[in-house]
Amino acid sequence: MSFTKKDFHRPQLDSAVAAFEARIAPLLAREPRSAAGRRKVAQENDDRMSAALGITPRSTASADHLVEVSGHPDVRVRVYWPDESPAEAGDGLPAMLYFYGGGFTIAGIDWVSWDARFRDRAHDSGTVIVAVDYSHAPEVRFPAQPEQGWAALEWLFAHAEELGIDAERVAIGGASSGGNIAAAVTIMNRERNEHSLRLQLLENPALDLTMGHADMRGISPGMPGVIVRRVGRMLVRQYVGRGRRTARDPHVSPLLAASHTGLPPAWICTCELDPLRGDGEAYARALSAAGVPVTAVRFIGQTHTSLGATGHVQAADSAHRAIVAELRALHRAPITRTAETPVGS
Template structure:
């Protein structure tokens, strides 16, 4: 840093500011009760997607219900890269993915998530298995990681008939889904040691004690105590009132005693996201444990802005980065 220069507070990307202004008229206020918030958030997603012209690609899909021991069954949706299902035995990589929504909202039926899965499957030439895990607080930890683990095991068992390869499994997720994806890699290491070739974590929440949250870059008018309070509210809905549960490694993968023998990772963080600290600390923990990891921080981006492909240039770059990494898993790459 040049002599005499001073630390500059991170600035919001102008494209993100323009995008937020564009969608603001279509966002209805969300009520405080979980069910009402979930309903309105879904309506907002539909309205914003329509306003932005989001049109899901015509891709082949199929749905299955996967049983989960001692917890509710989980619905999974398979996305193939083309308009027809990939023939069995084609050997494509399979990405088992968990959507983000603070453990309390969203799902694979949201227009934005469904469109993203279709686009990624097509652009990367892979099969995606997306799990519609249960919402908190109606279902709480450990239901969600167990559902996601069952979805992963189902994808492994059916890989060949889905046109994929059991030797080219990847696990991914965003935000709360990133927490669940990291938990699945720990469960896999501890239970089965399936050959996972990549974990893809996008703005992941990985420490539910909120110990690594970093609010410094969010806003000059947003005190860290407010950010942490909001985070703890969502965490309580997910794990309940016992603070010890937040230290369970399958709830907070960053706090696991060991990160050895986990899959190689691509971790994407955003400068203006309080969860940036989680993702970057996890990258260091993996690296210290001998795991190959690539961590990329997007300057000027917020927690959700990298999902705004077509509107925010950095989101388009993030999409190409992810697609490139997933294409590397193909045998013909």
């Protein structure tokens, strides 16, 4: 087979992703239109897929806590420790507050795939993961979710010592809609208490809910951009309602904040065949322009969900190792730069 120069610039789906999608497709029931019905079927799909793929959460220690949220529904958080026993007070482990992805409407910490992912990350990185089971839209809408995230962050810092966490080694992270909430909470933290956050780790984050930065160039011809935009707008309406002004709120669209100065250093990954690629890469540029240290990684040939296919897609395994490396870096003292410190040293 011969290739032209254009072939090397045309987005192509990773063959491992194509094989993985073909394998799981027969396992997935079609989701209904209603939010509650879609949520139920999506969890059943996750159960079937996890069983077929042999995904079994490792037996590391965990504990659930209910966090009070003023003016909004209380929120459950689950603490994942790296080993089979909980850390003890004073152990001083790093931690990451994390928000799962699910378009603001589905998924949760009880999904087998997410529970397994949190346990693997905690174990492999030696980091405590505190996962936030935020409320689903449209039954509960903005601003409940970022306020729940803020309450969970406050709770983490208030209980860090007893959880075996070093309050000077805390990160915040999220995927997709969870990345949106994580980024919103970092802005809220700057506005409110300014807790010490060492890192924001964002995976395929949705950061502009006006969809002004959505990038349709990598979408497969089988999924036209007009359909992607229609689904995206539906999810946004379920989360924030129909008000266009609300979608520009920096707690809804962190990319549109008037300033990004003073936010935590960031590690952001995007995928070539994901319309949210534009959000993540624009946010990386905005942070860099504001003087925030940032690393942005684009995974070629990957889709919005394929980096979750660890053990089946090489790029997903690479993403896991990269995230683990970022979390392991929390064990080290932070790098402090002065005017005399050369860039790149």
